Amino acid sequence: MAPIRLAIVGLGKIARDQHLGAIEATDGVNLVAVASRNAQLEGVHCFHDIADLLASDVGIDAVSLCTPPQGRFAQANAALDAGKHVMLEKPPGASLSEVYALEALAKAKGLTLFSTWHSRAAAAVEPARALLVRRKIKSVSVEWKEDVRHWHPGQAWIWEPGGLGVFDPGINALSIVTRILPEPFHLVRSDLTFPANRAAPIAASLAFEMVSGTPVSAEFDWRQTGPQTWDIRVETEEGPVVLTHGGSRLIVDGEPQIVEEDREYRNLYRDFVSLVRSGTSDTDFSPLVHVADAFMLGRRIQTEEFED
Structure with missing residues (x-):
């Protein structure tokens, strides 16, 4: 079959760090265009925005949206309306109502809509999922702590409504947990810490319960310096199951099982x-559902101002 002719919309840090290399390494997809207000890429057609791209005579089959979630609905809606398949960087949108509207539009037009969760594509996630089906879970604890200044330097959008704040990385953990646990869970407590000068939280402490009553806890923080922490620990009657390094490493009953290099975005484009x-x-919008619940049930705690 002919390769998918792809355009990237939004040529920022995540597109350059992850998407470009993954596309180049994936059979069946060719990058032919980019749309970006502030950047261009040599060797492909370049446009100022998605409107200019869709109005051009450059032939594309699909778009990969790498822009911030605020405003992404209009871009995805325009692409679907023009008959293009759409791949959404996480989070898939700024609200639940808009992503479900996109889902309905894609279905009506017979087009592919792919809500990506790159952490789900990490090496240890599917082996952990298969293992936990066979075990009796006693508790789950998540610790996801990183340095926002390192990962999102100067990105003001993450602190605005719809930018999610600490849930920008925290949703990665939730994407893994919603994948590996054999039964649903729901939120029962949410404590959100907001800097006095920001509209989005810098830390979150969450308590969930599985349908069976098994506790699930999560601690997210964007103020950690030094080594970063991306760990999920599942205590089972048979022994602990631990995913570390963002889901790329698996430790079962104290014994390392999987250690693999980062292939997340290559896996996503293969799946697309x-x-x-x-x-x-x-x-699957379930990780975003849990984030929305965290804001709906969240108890606001104010902390000192944060400056990038």
Whole structure:
């Protein structure tokens, strides 16, 4: 089959750090255009925005949206309306209502919509999922702490409504937990810490319960310096199951099982090619549902001002 002709919309840090290399390494997809207000890429067609891209005579089959979640609905809606398949960087949107509207539009037009969760594509996630189906879970604890100044330097959008604040990385943890646990869970407590000068939280302490009553806790913080922490620990009657390094490493009963280099975005583009060719979509929005619940049930705690 002919390769998918792809355009990237938003040529910022995540596109350059992850998407460009992953596209180049993936069979079945070719990057032919970019749309960016502030950057260009040599060797492909360049446009100021998605409107200019879609109005041009450059042939594309799909777009990968790497822009901030605020304003992404209009971009995705325009692409779907123009008959293009759409791949959404996480989080898939700024609100639940808009992502469900996109899901309905893609279905009505017979197009692929792919809500990506790059941490789910880490090496240890599927082995952990298969293992936990066979074990009796006693508790789950998540510790996801990193340095916002390192990972998001000068990115003001993350502190605005819809930018999610600490849930920008925290949703990665939730994407893994919603994948590996064998039963649903729901939020029962949410404490959100907001800097006095910001509209989005810098830390979150969450308590969930599985349908069976098994506790699930999560601690997210954007103020950690030095080594970063991306750990999920599942205590089972048979022994501990631990995912570390953002889901790329698996330790079972104290014994390392999987250690693998970062292939997350290559896996995502492989899956996107498969979805487009099969005429299907992947629109699991459950991680965003849990984030929305955290804001709905959140108790606001104010802390000192934060400056980038």
